[in-house]
Amino acid sequence: MAASAGNYTPQELMVVCAARQIHDGEHVFVGMRLPLLAFALAKRTHAPNCVGLFEAGLVRDIPASRLLYTMGDLANITGSLWATRMVNLMGLMAAGEVQLGFIGGAEVDRYGNLNTSMIGPFDKSGGYKHPTVRLPGSGGAADIASLSQRLAIIMQHDRHRLRERVDYVTSPGYGYPSEHGPAGTVWRQRAGLPRGGPAALITTLALFTFDPGNGEAMLQSYHPGTTIEQVQEQTGWQLRLAPNCTETLPPSEQELQVIRECDPEGVWTR
């Protein structure tokens, strides 16, 4: 893959990082916005046999022929492999048929737990009333985080969003260490989650992977134009570097071309 010398936006690089998480032949819970473009990019580059699933009740093996604002836009139904009930899609995922799921979040913590419900302070024993910010809620995010084999998280990087601990766990990552044991895969087993956990956290500044042994995020790569120090400055926990931490491979010309064909007006990528 030849590195690009050209200009690209942080969103375009995030789409590229997301697409690289998709392996050929996988069943991918696609979600909205940037992952939609990542699915289209992966299909047209390294993963021509991946299949996209949409919780509204859709399965596709060809990306929609025009840019989508929501998964329910008309073009996403035309030419789908299956248009069905939501519980069928969630059921496939609960049964282990979905290798990768994408979600975004307002807040994430060092253990990959995500919050899209509410930002505090609020009284957890008194009915969670009067949060400072009421966010929309889970949608399908809690289900994707619980039931997919691997989770990829996409979000804007700043210190208020990447926190030591989120106020509310909408979508479980690797939990927290406690007197019962460490965070990580064993926490998920203790909680009763059947599989999974975050594999990647893709931000506007960096890519993190996770250590399933203790659930901690590790800085895997920092995007061109940033430094480890800048990433640390914008991250609410003490960074732990992956052993081979390096600069993120920039988008290739081909990757940028595909993204710009899919989103010519830059609705999601500019």
Place this chain on the structure above:
Amino acid sequence: MSKLTTMADAITRYVSDGSSVAMSLALEPLIPYAAGHEIIRQQRRNLTLIGPISDVLFDQLIGAGCVEEVKAAWVGNVSEGLGHCYRRAAEHGVPHPIITEEHSNFTIGLALLAASLGSPYIPTRSALGSDIPRQNPTFRQETSPWDGSPLLLVPALHPDVAIIHVQRSDEDGNAHLWGNLGICEEAALAARHVILVAEEIVPREVILSDPNRVLAPSFKVRAVVHEPWGAHPSPVQGYYERDHAYYREYHQRTRTLEGFQQWLDEWVLQVPARSAYITKLGEQRLLELSVKEHSYAAPVDYGY
């Protein structure tokens, strides 16, 4: 027996103060905005709203003061982000406080599925370890009687009424719905009453020609309302596209309470019925949103 009636009559008869109402069940498409706006005009109060993702319909009903409780997975604006009325109600109790019973998309689907099956609950492993079961007091965490593993028990949810937008229906409520189905079937079967809102009213023979495409048995249906463009600004497969500009405008105009009240006055309170709403949208906008590239299914043979 014809169940055809007006929207005003259907809402008067089947949505009362305090009713639990399931709406917006196909997620982003087929959202019964016309019904929601009539509920606002009739000043229903203390409703419980049930649904997965409502785009901005639930936000509008909350802002208009119709809602006491929300049992939903998500309330906001799908293409624009947060729901300003939902925020004002949850954060500051404006226009009055609301109760939220937190769900995920899967758990709200399972709650209605359980009701549709006559089952008291359905167990799942989804959302275990999250704060959702802590916030929603109706969930119970138990262990599997087979292997002792943790399970989340999602109790059956029986809406008083489900309001479902469909492409076409006959006068009795035999109806075709196509595209992604979301949790429309589960809700139609779980609810005590079903109001259907149809783009077209067609002869019974049209529906019976393709029974696999039927939403639910018509004996569940109490009222059928013929309301072309009744789901605008949400999309209806084969009829019209999502009106993204509407959602953008709504997001911008409803940032403040005063802005929302002006918006509500202009688009709901001063609009006596859907026919006036269509006129207000204007020919040009309708034309832009109308489906232009039709894509028909191959016929199937139900012969014997």
